[in-house]
Structure formats: C-alpha cells, structure tokens
Amino acid sequence: MKTLVFLEHHDGAIQKGSLGVLAKAVALGGDVAGVLAGAGVRELADEAGRHGAASVWVADDERLAAPLPQPRVDVLAKLVRDEVFDAVLFAQSVLAADVAAGLAARLDAGLNWDLVDLSADGVGTRPALSDSVYLDVGWSESPRLAVFRSGTFDPAPTGGAAEVKEAAVELEDFSLLAEMVEQAHAEQQGPSIEEADVIVAGGRGLGEPEAFSLAEGLADALGGAVGATRAVVDAGWYPYSAQVGQTGKTVSPKLYVALGISGAIQHKVGMQSSNVIVSINKDPNAPIFEFSDLGVVGDLHAIVPKLTELVRARRS
Amino acid sequence: MKIAVCVKAVPDAASGRRIDPATKRLDRSGELAISEWDTYAIEEALVLREAGGDGEVVVVSLGPERAVDALRKALAMGADRAVLVSDPAFEGADLLGTATALAGALERESADLVLFGQQSADGGGACLWAAVADRLRRPIVSQVSELSVDAGSLTGKRQTEFGYDTLRLPLPAVVAVADSINTPRYPSLKGIMGAKKKPQETLGASDVGGPDRARTTVIALNPPPSRGEARRIEDDGSAAEQIVEFLAERRML
Numbered sequence: 001m002k003t004l005v006f007l008e009h010h011d012g013a014i015q016k017g018s019l020g021v022l023a024k025a026v027a028l029g030g031d032v033a034g035v036l037a038g039a040g041v042r043e044l045a046d047e048a049g050r051h052g053a054a055s056v057w058v059a060d061d062e063r064l065a066a067p068l069p070q071p072r073v074d075v076l077a078k079l080v081r082d083e084v085f086d087a088v089l090f091a092q093s094v095l096a097a098d099v100a101a102g103l104a105a106r107l108d109a110g111l112n113w114d115l116v117d118l119s120a121d122g123v124g125t126r127p128a129l130s131d132s133v134y135l136d137v138g139w140s141e142s143p144r145l146a147v148f149r150s151g152t153f154d155p156a157p158t159g160g161a162a163e164v165k166e167a168a169v170e171l172e173d174f175s176l177l178a179e180m181v182e183q184a185h186a187e188q189q190g191p192s193i194e195e196a197d198v199i200v201a202g203g204r205g206l207g208e209p210e211a212f213s214l215a216e217g218l219a220d221a222l223g224g225a226v227g228a229t230r231a232v233v234d235a236g237w238y239p240y241s242a243q244v245g246q247t248g249k250t251v252s253p254k255l256y257v258a259l260g261i262s263g264a265i266q267h268k269v270g271m272q273s274s275n276v277i278v279s280i281n282k283d284p285n286a287p288i289f290e291f292s293d294l295g296v297v298g299d300l301h302a303i304v305p306k307l308t309e310l311v312r313a314r315r316s
Numbered sequence: 317m318k319i320a321v322c323v324k325a326v327p328d329a330a331s332g333r334r335i336d337p338a339t340k341r342l343d344r345s346g347e348l349a350i351s352e353w354d355t356y357a358i359e360e361a362l363v364l365r366e367a368g369g370d371g372e373v374v375v376v377s378l379g380p381e382r383a384v385d386a387l388r389k390a391l392a393m394g395a396d397r398a399v400l401v402s403d404p405a406f407e408g409a410d411l412l413g414t415a416t417a418l419a420g421a422l423e424r425e426s427a428d429l430v431l432f433g434q435q436s437a438d439g440g441g442a443c444l445w446a447a448v449a450d451r452l453r454r455p456i457v458s459q460v461s462e463l464s465v466d467a468g469s470l471t472g473k474r475q476t477e478f479g480y481d482t483l484r485l486p487l488p489a490v491v492a493v494a495d496s497i498n499t500p501r502y503p504s505l506k507g508i509m510g511a512k513k514k515p516q517e518t519l520g521a522s523d524v525g526g527p528d529r530a531r532t533t534v535i536a537l538n539p540p541p542s543r544g545e546a547r548r549i550e551d552d553g554s555a556a557e558q559i560v561e562f563l564a565e566r567r568m569l
Contacts, residue, residue: 010478067476068483069446070456094459094476101443104411105450110531111411113441123535129333129438135340136536140529147443177455177486181471184479194477198568222568240461240475240496247434247495249477255568276566277543278559284550291543294562298551306556314560314569 001030004085006076007048007056008096009036010067014044016195017091019051020153025089026052027156028120033057035079035167037072039065042164049162051155057167064169066180069098074171077106082168086142089118092150092250093194100147111145112137114250116152116273130269149273150194151252191225193242198224198255201244201271202232205260205281205300209237214304215259221311227251229267245270259300263288280304317371317465317487319361320427322418322448323354323390325383326438333438340534341408342438348379348386353433355393355500357493361431362394362501364465372396374425378406378417384516391511392503398514399425403521411447413527418444419451420524429465430454432492449490457483458492 005022008015014036025032034053036044038060045056059075076099080088088103090096092114104111115137117125124137124146193199200219202212212226219226228238230245244251245267256274261267263279263286271277272291279292280300289295296303325348327333336343350358358375365371375390377383378401387398401417409417422430430452435442449456461480462473465487474481475494485491503511521527549558563569 067481070450073446073450094474097443098446098456098458101411101415101446102450102456105415105447108412108531111443111447112532113411113443127540128335131540133335134538134540135335135534136538138533138535140531140533172453174453174455177489178457179484180481181484182482184476184481192477234496239479241477241479255563276568278562280555289546289548291546292548293543293546294559295546295548296551296555296559297549298555303551303555303559307559310556310560311563311569314564 001087002083002085003028003030003032003087003089004080005032005034005053006088006090006096006099007034007036007044008091008093009038009041009044014047015091015093016155017093017150019155021089021091021148022048022051022053023156024118024153028118034162035059035076037064037075045162045164049160050157052158052160053162055163055165057165059167059169061169063171063176066183067095068178068180069095069102070175070178071171072099073102073106074175075167075169076103078170079167080107080143087144087146090147092147097147100145104145107143109143109145110139110141111147112139113147115146115148118146130265131272149250149252151250193225193227193244193249193251196225197253198222199227199244199251199253200224200257200259201227201229201261202238202259203229203261204231206232211301212238214300218257218304218308218311221308221315222255224253224255229261258288258292259304261288262286263291317364317368317429318374318425318427319364319371319429319431320374320376320422320425321354321357321361321390321395321431323358323375323377323387323433324351324436325349325377325379325386326351326436329437335537337537339408340537344380348383350386350389351433351437353435353437353495356495356497357431357433358390358393358395359498359500360463360493363498374399374427376418376421376425377401378409378414381518387516388511389503391514392507393501394507396514398516399519400516401519401524403526405521405526408530409527410530410532411441411444412531415444415447415451416527417524419448421519422448422452428487429470430490432490434459434492434494445490445492452490454488454490455485456490457485459494460491461494461496463491463493463497
C-alpha cells in the first residue's frame with residue numbers, strides 16, 4: 001500500500017496535526033510518503049523524515065507561497081496520478097479540507113472526513129450527528145482520501161531520514177486566480193489550541209472578559225493553551241482563533257479544563273474527544289458534567305487561583 | 317450581478333436527526349428545513365444584491381422533492397428563484413455525487429458568485445464547495461467572515477487557525493461564508509406570502525449529468541464509546557486540592 005500524507009506547515013514548521021496523521025500512516029504500514037507544498041519548504045523534509053516518512057515529495061515554488069488550496073490540488077493530483085498512491089491522508093484544517101475536497105473532485109476519488117480512526121483494512125471511524133453515533137465508513141475504490149479530525153493522533157518522532165523527491169508544479173490557470181492580499185497576522189498569544197496537550201477553556205461563567213486571566217494563568221501553569229466558547233468569542237471577550245466547537249476548532253488534547261462552560265452541544269462536539277475533561281461550573285445542572293471525567297460544582301473564581309498555585313508548586 | 321446560493325434541506329433540528337439503521341443514511345422522512353448554516357449565505361447574497369441595486373439571487377439545492385417546502389424559506393427571506401435537483405439516482409450521493417449535481421445545476425445558471433454556508437447541519441461535511449469549485453474551474457475562498465464585491469472582483473476575509481487572511485478573487489468565484497459574517501433575517505409576512513408565487517424549477521439527473529457511482533460507503537453504525545466512570549464533587553473548600561490529586565493520579569502534572 002502506498003500512502004501520501006499532506007504535510008501542512010506554518011511559519012517554518014510542519015503542523016502537529018499533520019505529523020500525527022503521518023504517525024498513523026506509518027503505524028498502518030506500507031510505503032508512506034509525505035508531500036510538502038510551499039515556498040522555501042525543502043528543509044522541512046528532514047522534520048518529516050524524523051517523524052516516520054520514508055520519502056517526502058517537495059513542491060517548492062513561489063506560486064505556492066500563500067496557503068491557498070487550489071494550486072496544492074494541482075500538485076497533489078499530478079503526484080497521486082503519476083505515483084499511483086492508494087490513499088491520501090489529511091489532518092483537518094481550513095486549508096486541508098479545501099485541498100482534500102478539490103482533490104476528490106479532480107481525481108474522481110472518494111473522500112471520508114472527520115475521521116477519528118482508520119484500520120489497516122481501510123475502514124474509517126466517523127462520529128456523526130453531534131457524535132451521538134459512530135459510523136464505520138469505507139471506500140469502494142482507490143485512491144482513498146481521508147481527512148482526520150484535528151488532534152486525533154500524536155506525532156511519533158522515530159528519528160529516521162526521508163528521501164527527498166521533487167514534485168512537479170504544473171498549475172491550472174484557475175488555480176492562480178485567488179490572490180493573497182494579506183496573510184494572517186497571529187492574533188493569539190501562547191500556543192495554539194490545536195497544538196496543545198492541555199487546554200483551559202473559558203465560557204460565560206467567567207463573568208467578564210478580564211476573568212480570562214484566570215484561564216490564562218492556569219493554562220500557563222499546566223503548559224497549555226487557552227480556549228473559548230462561541231458565546232464569549234461572539235461577545236468579543238476572546239479571539240476567534242481560540243474558539244472550540246462546531247463553528248470553531250475541534251480539539252482532542254490530553255486534558256481539557258472547562259471553566260464556566262455550560263456544555264452546549266455546539267461546544268461539546270469540539271472537545272468531547274479530549275482524553276480527560278475536568279469542568280468547574282457553579283450550576284449543578286450544567287450539561288458539561290454529563291461528559292466530564294471530573295465535574296466540580298463550585299465557584300471558579302475561588303477555585304482556579306488556588307488550583308493554579310498548587311499546580312505551579314507541583315510542577316516546579 | 318447574479319448570485320447562486322447552494323443550500324441543503326436537512327431534517328428539522330427540533331424533530332431530531334437520526335440515521336436509519338436499514339439504509340445507513342440520514343432519515344429524511346420527517347420535516348425538512350434549510351440548514352441553519354446556509355441562511356448566512358442567503359443573507360449575504362441578499363445584502364450584496366441590495367447593495368448593488370439590482371441582480372438576482374437563485375437558491376440551488378440537491379434533495380428529495382419534498383425539499384421544495386424548505387427552499388420556500390429562502391424565497392421568503394428574499395431570494396428570487398429556486399432550483400432543486402431531485403432524482404432517485406442521487407439518493408445516498410456521496411461528496412462527489414453531490415458536487416456533480418450542484419456543479420451541473422450551477423453550470424446552467426452561470427452566476428457571477430456562488431455562495432455556500434459554513435458546513436452542513438446534518439452530514440457535518442465542510443468542504444463541498446471546494447469540490448464544486450474544482451468542477452466549475454473557478455477560484456474558491458472558504459470561511460469568509462467579511463465579503464465585499466466591486467468591479468468584477470471580490471475581497472474576502474478568511475478565518476483560519478492562525479488568524480485572518482485577506483484574499484482577492486476575480487468573478488466568477490465560489491465563496492463559503494462563516495456564520496460570523498452576518499445575522500440572517502427572518503422572513504417577513506409579506507415575504508412568506510410572496511414566496512409561493514416565485515419560480516421554482518426541478519431538475520433531474522439528465523439535466524445536470526448524473527452520478528455514476530458512490531465511492532464511499534457507510535458500513536456500520538455503532539454507539540459512541542463510553543467515557544468511563546465520571547467523578548463529581550461539590551466544592552467544600554478543598555476542590556483545588558482534589559483536582560490536583562485527580563490530575564496527579566492520571567499523570568497529568
């Protein structure tokens with residue numbers, strides 16, 4: 001089996017989600033290659049090699065500098081056709097979803113998305129209808145395209161070296177029509193929620209925007225990132241880049257601490273696959289308690305400062 | 317300017333959504349409503365038409381014949397016309413089948429701008445637009461939270477994991493909007509009354525180029541994994557200590 005993993009990169013580093021999918025591909029076995037598309041991305045191939053890729057196809061071209069989907073579809077389509085890959089795997093992101101769907105259309109290939117697992121015999125697991133049911137999904141032919149829910153797999157640094165190969169860059173005219181006028185200026189401080197092993201998220205129950213400092217303090221003590229609910233992002237308390245839920249990011253960190261979050265379904269689908277969920281809420285009937293490993297009914301404003309102090313003492 | 321808005325009629329959230337264990341497809345036998353995410357795209361189309369002074373807004377959908385009732389809501393909001401692709405051949409269509417149907421219908425319309433909502437409310441997919449754009453060979457931008465159109469091009473602000481990108485695309489183009497872009501209007505009474513008289517067209521597989529075969533399958537339905545035993549405490553002043561103990565037990569510190 002030949003598998004190709006789309007290696008998304010930002011600010012000179014391959015995204016953790018992509019490296020996680022790469023680890024999964026390696027675990028499934030067969031011939032695993034990565035593909036890097038961008039400008040000045042050749043040196044990232046080493047990182048992919050250290051994370052298990054036997055080979056890395058590099059498409060290094062100024063026209064691929066902006067993180068736009070359509071030129072990447074062109075590169076991947078040619079590569080999949082020429083090299084006859086059986087599977088192409090992606091880690092969910094705004095960019096990856098558009099590349100995957102464009103590639104499906106171009107190759108007339110089947111795409112399954114939002115997967116949380118994939119077996120060696122080609123059966124994917126997809127939670128559906130707000131994760132109330134888990135579907136076994138498959139493909140009736142190759143190539144099989146799959147997008148995995150973000151944070152599903154951990155990277156596995158194996159220390160190998162990848163053979164670097166040149167991928168052809170032949171772009172369609174319509175792929176060059178979208179023009180990046182201004183690329184994202186990082187508005188977040190600290191680690192991003194998709195990369196973090198620990199997320200401390202805040203909701204309305206914080207009471208006021210200033211109280212996000214409680215979440216930030218605890219996140220800092222735990223070495224994690226700060227997340228937010230849609231309600232507080234809409235209210236302007238915290239930037240969208242931190243939003244967890246149906247209209248934000250889907251995350252699955254090792255630890256998710258929910259502060260003053262009721263646990264509305266729109267938030268739940270974005271975080272319920274976290275390994276361990278700890279929630280603090282003063283409302284004993286908050287739905288969040290139904291899917292928390294540890295639910296604390298109490299005043300977060302009293303508990304969190306003390307908790308932060310204890311965690312700091314413990315970790316120092 | 318002519319704007320086409322792709323919408324999906326989904327089982328009404330209020331009456332519950334389920335997957336039929338027999339067909340392994342979404343049960344669409346109950347009442348259908350326009351996916352809530354699509355109302356943002358409809359609203360944006362109406363705002364753009366109003367700003368431009370003239371133009372046409374056409375809603376385009378793939379679904380069962382009964383979906384016309386749901387499409388009427390788009391017409392009641394202010395869209396001018398509805399096109400429904402409905403054919404048994406498309407039952408259980410996967411991403412490619414759906415993209416084929418919509419692209420076929422959109423080819424007939426040759427709109428300047430094709431709008432999508434941010435995701436489907438039932439299938440959870442959030443990428444259909446990119447497949448449609450590829451079929452139409454048009455530029456695409458998704459997750460757009462601000463959109464302006466002038467003189468043959470559009471400028472869109474795209475929300476990504478890293479912040480906001482600003483992109484410029486020449487028309488015709490495909491845009492998927494985020495739900496932060498606007499607040500969809502409610503249909504007025506006049507709009508609801510007028511909707512019944514607005515043109516609605518139904519297309520079959522032969523009109524749009526039918527799907528050949530589904531390339532993805534649903535094999536089985538399983539219950540979600542259980543989370544294991546949950547612990548619940550009331551804060552008696554020692555909650556912070558108890559949380560630390562809990563985290564230490566799980567080697568989280």
